[in-house]
Amino acid sequence: MQMSESKESAAGGWLSYRSDIKVLDCTIRDGGLMNDHKFDDEIVKGVYDACVEAGIDYMELGYKNSKKLFAPAENGAWKYCDEDDMRRIVGENETELKLTAMADAEKSDYKEDILPKNESVLDMIRVATYIHQIPTALDMIKDAHDKGYDACVNLMAVSTCPESELDEGLELLVKSEISAIYVVDSFGHLYSEQVAALMKKYLDFARTEGKQVGMHAHNNQQLGFANTIESIIQGASMLDATMAGLGRGAGNCPIELLISFLHNPKFHVRPILKCIQDHIEPMRAKLGWGFDLSYMITGVLNQHPRSAMAFNDQKNKDIVKFFDEITLDE
Amino acid sequence: MQMSESKESAAGGWLSYRSDIKVLDCTIRDGGLMNDHKFDDEIVKGVYDACVEAGIDYMELGYKNSKKLFAPAENGAWKYCDEDDMRRIVGENETELKLTAMADAEKSDYKEDILPKNESVLDMIRVATYIHQIPTALDMIKDAHDKGYDACVNLMAVSTCPESELDEGLELLVKSEISAIYVVDSFGHLYSEQVAALMKKYLDFARTEGKQVGMHAHNNQQLGFANTIESIIQGASMLDATMAGLGRGAGNCPIELLISFLHNPKFHVRPILKCIQDHIEPMRAKLGWGFDLSYMITGVLNQHPRSAMAFNDQKNKDIVKFFDEITLDE
Numbered sequence: 001m002q003m004s005e006s007k008e009s010a011a012g013g014w015l016s017y018r019s020d021i022k023v024l025d026c027t028i029r030d031g032g033l034m035n036d037h038k039f040d041d042e043i044v045k046g047v048y049d050a051c052v053e054a055g056i057d058y059m060e061l062g063y064k065n066s067k068k069l070f071a072p073a074e075n076g077a078w079k080y081c082d083e084d085d086m087r088r089i090v091g092e093n094e095t096e097l098k099l100t101a102m103a104d105a106e107k108s109d110y111k112e113d114i115l116p117k118n119e120s121v122l123d124m125i126r127v128a129t130y131i132h133q134i135p136t137a138l139d140m141i142k143d144a145h146d147k148g149y150d151a152c153v154n155l156m157a158v159s160t161c162p163e164s165e166l167d168e169g170l171e172l173l174v175k176s177e178i179s180a181i182y183v184v185d186s187f188g189h190l191y192s193e194q195v196a197a198l199m200k201k202y203l204d205f206a207r208t209e210g211k212q213v214g215m216h217a218h219n220n221q222q223l224g225f226a227n228t229i230e231s232i233i234q235g236a237s238m239l240d241a242t243m244a245g246l247g248r249g250a251g252n253c254p255i256e257l258l259i260s261f262l263h264n265p266k267f268h269v270r271p272i273l274k275c276i277q278d279h280i281e282p283m284r285a286k287l288g289w290g291f292d293l294s295y296m297i298t299g300v301l302n303q304h305p306r307s308a309m310a311f312n313d314q315k316n317k318d319i320v321k322f323f324d325e326i327t328l329d330e
Numbered sequence: 331m332q333m334s335e336s337k338e339s340a341a342g343g344w345l346s347y348r349s350d351i352k353v354l355d356c357t358i359r360d361g362g363l364m365n366d367h368k369f370d371d372e373i374v375k376g377v378y379d380a381c382v383e384a385g386i387d388y389m390e391l392g393y394k395n396s397k398k399l400f401a402p403a404e405n406g407a408w409k410y411c412d413e414d415d416m417r418r419i420v421g422e423n424e425t426e427l428k429l430t431a432m433a434d435a436e437k438s439d440y441k442e443d444i445l446p447k448n449e450s451v452l453d454m455i456r457v458a459t460y461i462h463q464i465p466t467a468l469d470m471i472k473d474a475h476d477k478g479y480d481a482c483v484n485l486m487a488v489s490t491c492p493e494s495e496l497d498e499g500l501e502l503l504v505k506s507e508i509s510a511i512y513v514v515d516s517f518g519h520l521y522s523e524q525v526a527a528l529m530k531k532y533l534d535f536a537r538t539e540g541k542q543v544g545m546h547a548h549n550n551q552q553l554g555f556a557n558t559i560e561s562i563i564q565g566a567s568m569l570d571a572t573m574a575g576l577g578r579g580a581g582n583c584p585i586e587l588l589i590s591f592l593h594n595p596k597f598h599v600r601p602i603l604k605c606i607q608d609h610i611e612p613m614r615a616k617l618g619w620g621f622d623l624s625y626m627i628t629g630v631l632n633q634h635p636r637s638a639m640a641f642n643d644q645k646n647k648d649i650v651k652f653f654d655e656i657t658l659d660e
Binding site: 191192193219221222223224225226227229230233254256257260261269270273274276277293296300318319320323324 | 521522523549551552553554555556557559560563584586587590591599600603604606607623626630648649650653654
């Protein structure tokens with residue numbers, strides 16, 4: 001991995017690597033958006049074991065979201081990450097791999113459902129928030145921090161945030177108890193130069209408070225990996241990725257590409273390849289994630305992928321009709 | 331499409347575009363490497379019509395390669411681009427779309443098989459050469475130019491060229507009768523910063539002689555489109571792309587993504603979507619192009635995709651075994 005010469009201390013040349021970079025696997029959490037988080041234990045265990053063997057830094061097991069809003073009859077265990085469910089997979093997690101769960105602003109009963117850290121196998125709570133939910137997010141961050149967790153924040157759908165609001169939001173978030181804030185391209189809309197500009201902005205805010213910046217990309221325009229590279233070049237140090245890119249809609253940055261790029265000898269791609277072959281690819285026909293033309297169209301138009309996901313659930317798909325409907329809509 | 335402010339005159343902001351950029355569709359030529367150029371006329375006509383409707387600048391119909399080396403019994407018409415075959419599809423080509431064919435150094439009987447331009451529907455000849463074949467390539471370029479064609483050169487597998495030889499080769503090529511030279515990432519090995527460095531080098535050589543620089547990317551690491559964007563940022567003006575990325579192995583930069591990015595109002599994505607749905611996707615199961623883990627592995631290792639193509643022809647594929655074989659090989 002190369003870095004521009006103008007970059008900071010941690011920058012290396014093609015034959016070195018940046019040891020400060022941490023990779024977070026969110027296969028189960030983001031991929032669960034394609035199957036209501038109904039994964040067999042065998043699959044979650046397969047991803048966990050592969051993360052441990054591959055030297056991945058964090059694994060996100062799922063959401064800590066509300067059972068009142070998301071009925072347990074309709075959702076799998078990884079929508080809630082109850083302690084018993086997690087321990088069934090990871091035991092006491094006596095490994096180097098840190099565990100995390102995401103809590104959505106306004107969708108989580110965080111005060112009750114997130115236990116004190118000394119009662120949980122989780123190491124980190126990631127709060128996901130839209131720009132207008134920041135006051136709630138700040139309360140969630142404080143709650144997680146006060147319970148003893150490392151806290152991060154994913155500010156979603158940044159490609160739709162007015163710049164003045166974004167500046168105000170970043171100011172508030174970097175002053176909170178978080179250790180890192182993520183650029184989140186929820187709609188897979190951003191090109192590399194937009195990623196670079198956002199990353200610079202986030203880093204400007206974050207560094208004044210000694211916080212890290214992360215990247216969470218989507219692959220609607222086949223740029224999930226490329227935009228993650230661009231983030232690294234700019235100075236991001238927390239990177240989200242998933243096995244075979246499994247994630248909502250077009251999916252995420254593929255972790256097998258990312259760790260091949262990073263050149264850090266602690267990472268090993270072979271266990272990831274095995275996990276993809278044994279556990280992930282067998283789900284593709286049913287879950288149907290990954291780049292396609294419908295996700296490209298919503299990405300280009302800076303829209304949530306839900307219309308493309310509905311399109312992909314149809315039997316006789318006509319992409320020209322989908323394009324006409326979405327572009328001629330007034 | 332945004333350009334860094336430091337870039338040259340043609341650079342625009344996000345809401346403008348660079349009118350000097352030309353897009354070349356090489357769906358049939360590069361995709362034909364997956365089926366020995368055996369395309370039904372209906373498909374070639376479908377791609378041609380879509381290029382015309384979509385405002386694409388060039389369409390590459392195939393190769394002008396040797397019938398002595400490539401037996402006509404084993405290859406389709408687009409390995410040779412005989413005049414009668416081309417005219418069966420394009421008539422006199424009374425459109426804005428320019429037509430091109432590629433001739434491989436040491437694989438083409440170019441002196442006999444390439445007709446004088448006034449007897450052909452072709453507008454441009456693209457010579458493909460490896461670094462060690464440049465003397466032959468120079469003769470082919472002169473031949474095409476003398477016959478009245480616009481000539482370009484694709485210097486293949488640049489990721490394997492020693493830098494001193496590359497400098498010497500570029501010096502020779504930019505002084506020839508070409509109008510453009512292409513950075514060709516045959517193995518899909520390059521990351522954005524490597525593309526940027528190569529593009530700067532090519533442009534330095536090319537501009538002294540008033541020549542253009544192009545980009546031909548492969549998608550082994552899901553970077554075909556991203557690397558094409560990086561080339562644009564650096565100043566490339568001739569861009570190769572294919573419908574649905576159809577091309578050898580992991581395929582090429584998808585033209586539907588590229589023209590959506592370019593923002594030039596002369597381009598229209600709808601006819602491309604229709605062509606992909608009607609003609610290209612129906613071939614995927616049989617031709618099997620596109621990103622997969624085996625192509626990723628050869629890309630990361632800077633190898634020709636032939637071992638991955640052989641792997642993909644197997645029935646019971648074991649990607650971990652493929653990885654072990656290719657990485658443990660001594």
